Amino acid sequence: MTLTFISRSGAVAGQPNAHELRGASGRLLFDCGAGPRGASYIATMHRPTAVWISHAHHDHCGGLFELLASWPRTTVLATATTAKLLKFALSKGGAKGGRGTSRVEALVRRVVVVPWQRFRAVPKMEGVKIMALPAGHVPGAAMAVVDWDDGGQRRRVLYTGDFCTHDQAVVKGGGIPRIDQGPSMDAVICEAMLANDREADEVVWEEEARRLVQCVHSSRGPVVVGVGAIGESLEVATLLARAGVEVMIDDYLQGVFEVCRHKVESEWRRWKFGDRRRMRGHLRAGGVVVATGDQYRRTTTAGVLADQVVEDRRATIVVLNRAREQTGAGRLLASEMGGQMKWSGRNVNRLATVVHCQLINHAPRWQLEGFIGGVAAGKTLLVHGPTGSRWGLKRALKKKGYAGEVEVVERGERYVIGGR
Ligand SMILES: [Zn+2]
Numbered sequence: 001m002t003l004t005f006i007s008r009s010g011a012v013a014g015q016p017n018a019h020e021l022r023g024a025s026g027r028l029l030f031d032c033g034a035g036p037r038g039a040s041y042i043a044t045m046h047r048p049t050a051v052w053i054s055h056a057h058h059d060h061c062g063g064l065f066e067l068l069a070s071w072p073r074t075t076v077l078a079t080a081t082t083a084k085l086l087k088f089a090l091s092k093g094g095a096k097g098g099r100g101t102s103r104v105e106a107l108v109r110r111v112v113v114v115p116w117q118r119f120r121a122v123p124k125m126e127g128v129k130i131m132a133l134p135a136g137h138v139p140g141a142a143m144a145v146v147d148w149d150d151g152g153q154r155r156r157v158l159y160t161g162d163f164c165t166h167d168q169a170v171v172k173g174g175g176i177p178r179i180d181q182g183p184s185m186d187a188v189i190c191e192a193m194l195a196n197d198r199e200a201d202e203v204v205w206e207e208e209a210r211r212l213v214q215c216v217h218s219s220r221g222p223v224v225v226g227v228g229a230i231g232e233s234l235e236v237a238t239l240l241a242r243a244g245v246e247v248m249i250d251d252y253l254q255g256v257f258e259v260c261r262h263k264v265e266s267e268w269r270r271w272k273f274g275d276r277r278r279m280r281g282h283l284r285a286g287g288v289v290v291a292t293g294d295q296y297r298r299t300t301t302a303g304v305l306a307d308q309v310v311e312d313r314r315a316t317i318v319v320l321n322r323a324r325e326q327t328g329a330g331r332l333l334a335s336e337m338g339g340q341m342k343w344s345g346r347n348v349n350r351l352a353t354v355v356h357c358q359l360i361n362h363a364p365r366w367q368l369e370g371f372i373g374g375v376a377a378g379k380t381l382l383v384h385g386p387t388g389s390r391w392g393l394k395r396a397l398k399k400k401g402y403a404g405e406v407e408v409v410e411r412g413e414r415y416v417i418g419g420r
């Protein structure tokens with residue numbers, strides 16, 4: 001007997017993730033993300049018996065409501081931390097009583113929690129067990145090891161989700177899974193977001209973190225740091241607190257931080273949380289703010305606050321990680337000091353200092369090579385990366401003498417796991 005893998009969406013970077021593994025015991029879906037057009041791939045699927053949510057980012061969990069609307073009896077699997085963070089990832093307007101909060105809470109209550117480093121049976125899937133392993137990336141993020149007894153033949157599959165192997169300030173890096181008993185890994189479904197990103201390959205996380213702290217320390221005026229809500233926000237706030245910087249944090253983030261409070265108890269005392277009005281006041285007094293909106297879109301708190309300081313020559317605006325074109329972050333990086341730029345629908349004279357820091361939380365090329373080589377699965381299926389980059393990684397692995405099979409996954413294609 002064999003298992004079949006089909007990527008419904010997310011083989012290519014920029015698409016929401018939904019990858020299916022199926023056998024005689026049923027269908028297990030790895031992630032259920034949504035993009036700008038929702039989760040339209042659901043129309044191409046049959047009912048999954050269970051869905052595993054690797055972490056609380058929209059491109060991995062955003063399609064849950066749509067999926068459960070079609071198939072209310074599908075089991076939802078996640079780590080305990082990811083389950084708590086789903087509240088923030090899935091409710092518009094935050095978890096402070098915004099619209100749809102009770103619906104999200106009902107969903108969070110039905111999550112079947114998967115323990116770390118220990119197998120548990122997947123309900124209604126005979127002979128199928130699942131285990132969570134640390135994936136780095138963001139709080140709660142986990143790789144899943146699936147142990148599947150398929151008609152007397154045991155198969156093991158590892159789904160990485162988004163991961164990195166380097167440590168960040170709060171979230172420690174993931175590693176090559178070492179599981180004492182049972183068969184070796186038949187397949188690994190591996191993300192490859194940064195597989196060909198040369199800049200990311202050179203990044204030393206600690207050095208970038210030091211640079212960020214230095215920029216904030218040496219700023220003569222107000223500082224705005226725009227962050228992604230789940231992930232960078234906690235890392236940046238922690239780095240700054242450890243460096244003795246008094247920061248004011250977007251109060252939207254308080255709930256997110258609360259989930260991880262046991263890890264940041266000593267930093268917590270240095271943090272003040274405030275709404276937009278208080279943060280504006282804090283900036284006017286020359287303070288440092290950490291606000292949601294890593295792309296500085298005009299509707300986000302970071303976008304609104306940067307508007308206040310973009311023409312202030314004492315101010316500093318920090319852009320983290322990848323800045324997309326046509327966003328505030330993209331325009332800030334493309335602009336010149338003192339030059340004209342478009343900002344919130346008007347022309348401004350950019351006088352603030354703009355700093356770009358790469359606090360990456362995906363595995364760059366060197367980590368992907370080491371990880372795939374270390375797992376040494378029978379088959380490696382590359383997903384969630386630009387197609388050219390995935391081919392580049394496959395060639396690099398072959399060149400280094402990696403003997404296992406490597407596939408650049410295409411949407412809708414079938415890949416057989418185990419047997420031939
Ligand atoms: Zn992610």
Ligand SMILES: [Zn+2]
Pocket residue numbers: 057059060162384
């Ligand atoms: Zn992702």
